[in-house]
Amino acid sequence: MGATLDFGHFSIDTDAFALRVNGAPVAVEPLVLDLIIELTRQPGTLRTRDDLIETVWKGRIVSDTTISTAIKSARKALGDTDTDKRIIRTVRGRGFQFVGDATGGQGNTETPMATNPELPILRIDVATLDDSVSPALSQALTARLRAVFNRIPFLNIVAPISNGGGSSAPASTHLIEIALSSIDEVIYADVSLSDTKSGLQKWARHFSVPSQDVIGNLLAEIGSKAEPQILMEVSAYLAARDNDEPRALILKAMQVIAGRGWNPKTITVASDLLERSIAKDNTIPIAHAILSLLNAIGYRVGMLRHDDSAVKRAIESAEIALSLESQSSAVLGLAGCALCDVGQLARGEPIINRALDLDPMNGHAHAAKGAALMMKGDFAGAVLPLRKGIEISPADSRLAVWGAVLAAAELRIGQIEDARRSAEQAMSRDDVNYLPRLAAVAVHLVADDKRAFKAALKELLRVHPDITSNEVLFFVGQDAKDAIWPIIEAKRE
Template identity: 25%
Template structure:
């Protein structure tokens, strides 16, 4: 039996307590204490009940019992002061008061049901959002929970690399105790998102768990608590929070799966995932490997627009990072590939975002690039890649205020994205053009922490420090630029068109002593 509460899974069969994907270390006696309290959560259990069940009737002092209870509370994120989950009732006993859902292993169709053929898993990540359980006893919250599931399903469906089960199929499981492995088999999906809603004291608490149906493992779990005011605004807010948390987790998990597969068994999508993993590194070797893998994806699937866009972005990265042996060749290939990507799929927001940002660096048709970037975020307002691409386009077009707004939105919808360091650098450069040098330094340092080998973080810092007259720090940052990228020159990195809208950035780089 698995008991689910507030992002925790208490598995009595395996004698394990999970918080998301992590196993929480619990002593056997503490596990037994939690087990007894959760199983008997419908009543107050006395001190004698606990001693008989956990200590087999042996003599136990009040201090020892209190210590064990505090350890149990700590294991599940509770405390003696808060008593959110385990409540002490003076002179009466103890009770587990958290909202609990039970999930029995092996629960599935009735034995008398006719056998169903299981649909094959799609060749891309697949997910079903199950109805959230209303734990409030309030009919109004039922509508809220169902509406939120619909919003999350719609938001996820905008990611074209995801296969999302329609609401009508997911809602056939409403009100049933199900085994996620069986749900995965019957719907043909690799992942399931399940959750619950509980209203109390003018607030609503939403808990969610993302589960791998192949293994039953928890990939992500969290809870959100908000004031219950405008129900529709609340739905939107929670939807963004959930989608921004699970989307990068899904992509990260899929990349890990792809890297474990034997190369001869890879599909075009797996090659694309591997290419993305290398592209995230932003190193010379990483970009070269990403380019090779993206082309392998295109060989297997010539209509794969997103792979073409990624290949174009790799050529663009070679030029702007100084990795190109033949910059003119990389420029031409970047332009050819982003145009190919748009001809193959001009309705995919992430393809549009990559194409728009590549064009901004390589071509410089601001009106066309802004239109493409705006269309990308309109198609999927939950995509970090779309908002980051829009920020890059607007920054290069000389509109730093709008660039900052786009970068902020990118970080809002995906606060743990693997490309976050690029977003911070883009924002830092926009801050420099707005003369917000202190904020540029904050952004540059965040980028440095996320990816210490990314030269952009250091030349953002070098320029901002130089403008503030912090010469020693500017020179130190400039030295790190040349350490990471020995071939760095201002003219090679900035390009003629970028220089027109990066005057303060370039002025700061010169003051920091970086070569022309």
């Protein structure tokens, strides 16, 4: 091998014009590799857009979008995620900076970057068990799953790389294996998640979907069930290296939210974890974005309504996140949702739409769009994005909130049975969240189902005995509040 530039697990052979990770080749466009080489040759140096146009594009006139797209492709090739810019950093309004530890030499693929822990690497292997399943389906599912799992912070995603008839991939820490077969117009998928270091299987599920829209159905099923498991593994991997590492703290906060649901205790615990992370490293956009949403949703559904500073904190955290990262669908979706939740619809809606342009599989952004339409009184328009967001999102407690909002929207447009199903499914997602129970109370009131109304009201007061009239009004509206609140007061006497 000729002259090389090494950083972390990556090596660039400038003579052969090749990028490798752990010795395995990485497919990358020539111009993107030119950009990576140019940035690595001056590590730590701020490179302006004009500077890059002169050196990489040789002075040709190119748009900001072209440069941003090339930077995004370079990050993807180097394993940077949307939420963790550990190699190429954006300095808002000024340019870009290579922050990896690049050195010249013959390669040292076992040495992680000096300032960051080694991030986990997930490999996706999709195989067909018989000729009834097209290899094209396997390839398409691999590509789409990479996009879905890429929304998990601080995780590198790889797939087998074609190499002269065989296949190779960077050494992975975790492996998702999917075996596809087909019988009588039904596609079957056996999915497992393993720790490659220990060889232990951590999770396994069997799925079956109709052959119509098989990719969409498999993505919804596998993505929603596997993502929470992968998040747990990523969190455990980082925490094992350093329990107080900023990224580990962020993932702990995400696990608290996903596992314990939206309630005052969750907001307090998760916010404390995020603030500890930010105190250690305030340059990670996703930490600020999640913190903004915690304050905004806490305020929106009444959990922090008594806290006058919640709105200010939500807005400030959202703006910090956006100043650090403007091309991440995950960050945009969270920050845009937070801004809408505190009433800044004109600011938040375009941000949510941009998040969906960048990643149509961003379930949170779909749900946030539906919630924003609800706030504008467009209940019919809110139903579709809410349903889409629920369909493609991880199957965890966040669906309790989104399902409750969906039930409220369906109720407002007269879809009583749909609203009943949505409320029941939302209640099953979280045993302590009051919103699905309140939605169920409103649904059964409108349906004039006295027995179900009584049971739902009992459940509501079980999980939230101190519910206030403002909380009821805020979620179900004046008419439902006028009917429900006197009954709640009578129950308390």
